[in-house]
Amino acid sequence: MKAVGFDYERPTALDHALELLARDDVSARAVAGAQSLGPMLNLRLAQPDLLVDITHIAELRQIRREDGTLRIGACVTHARLEDGDYDDATRGVLPAVAAGIAYRAVRNRGTIGGSVAHADPAADWIATLTALGADVVVAGPAGRRAVPVSDFVLGVFETDLQPGEIIAEFRVPALSERARWGYYKVCRKAGEFSHATGAVLVDPARGVSRAVIAAASGRPVVVDDPEVIHGNGCRPERIADLLAGTPIGGDAFEVNTHTVALKRAIAQVTA
Amino acid sequence: MTHSKTITLTVNGKAVTAAVEPRTHLADFLRERQLLTGTHLGCEHGVCGACTILIDGEPARSCITLAVACDGHAVTTVEGLDGDPVAADLREAFSTEHGLQCGFCTPGMLVSARDVVLRRPTADDNQIRVEMSGNLCRCTGYVGIVNAIRRVLDARKTAAE
């Protein structure tokens, strides 16, 4: 199928983009890499009146390290994060995760901001940024606000983004020298969306010990129980408890798959 | 009523100015307006890789890239790789190794394979498979495709020694 007709603007200033997105006479929508919105347009799941292309706004494409924080603009592509041409405060986490997203042709255009805004529960950046304890900075008519990614994602394709707002950047805290990272996706084919994702960050110097169960048909589940991460607690009964209330909480096969994903991520940290 | 946009871009090295409807994706623009039918459309949602082309030298899906978004950029299709030395080696290797049967996937395969050869010169067979996993082929079973890329990588390694 082909997309419905819509208008298109490509502002080069953030304020101009926000003005266009604030229009209430049309349904306006931001577009970045179009790697999720493109399929939705072609399938007519999305039928906007106006698309505002935000990829030519220079400040959204920057990556900067500021002391203990890596600031990543919303329109930085997966491929750039994979190639690592920046001062990587995550000690290799971002390039490794980026390399496992879809295929290079998709990574060349798809962006970290688009991925989080789209909020597919299986998206790699949602699991990763939650585990890293990153904040998302949202820009809107009323200015900017910062929200932990773990609070920003509310559910399946659902975020805290308000009408007229866009994601401007992410702030990722630097990992200390002895930090350990584990990440495991259950996929049947390289590059496909994950069926179950486990992510673990253990950074004793900063007092961080955090696991994330993602791709679980809802918002990511954050686990800080040391028994699960360092003890013997990563078992189906415990994971079923943690997934209780999600659509897959009562599904033994799904619970097992998530247990395996998290166990394998934990094994990378404790190995 | 939506408004068409006038865009100026480079297609296979040639400057092109055209009025396009914003909803037109790059593959339809290339096939129907530029008559460059080497770019194939399979799924139109980014999964199969048949429509893979280069934008500013980097592989991209033309089915989920809007033509208007390419204003000011350079697009290269399989037709534009006629004189490209890596693509020439790959075409020969695909033929020798039976890397195609019906040929529907081949334009996208060549664009992605060229990227693998240039970006992953030391790739082993498994890495070739992972890097090429975004291009589906319904005919060959992939063995011939992997062998073709292997052949070009090996030849370039030997030539460099």
Ligand SMILES: Cc1cc2nc3c(=O)[nH]c(=O)nc-3n(C[C@H](O)[C@H](O)[C@H](O)COP(=O)(O)OP(=O)(O)OC[C@H]3O[C@@H](n4cnc5c(N)ncnc54)[C@H](O)[C@@H]3O)c2cc1C
């Ligand atoms: C074949 C295929 C396989 C894929 N596999 C994976 C995978 O394994 N893992 C994975 O994580 N992803 C995968 N993806 C998705 C990919 O990562 C996309 O790049 C990403 O989901 C969307 O980013 P984008 O820049 O293309 O956003 P777009 O498609 O342009 O936009 C997506 C949504 O976000 C909104 N939006 C975009 N940018 C902003 C912003 N800055 N502020 C507010 N709203 C914004 C848009 O309005 C739209 O609603 C896959 C995609 C394809 C086509």
Ligand code: FES
């Ligand atoms: S037609 Fe573009 S990826 Fe299938």
Ligand code: FES
């Ligand atoms: S040769 Fe027929 S699809 Fe690949």
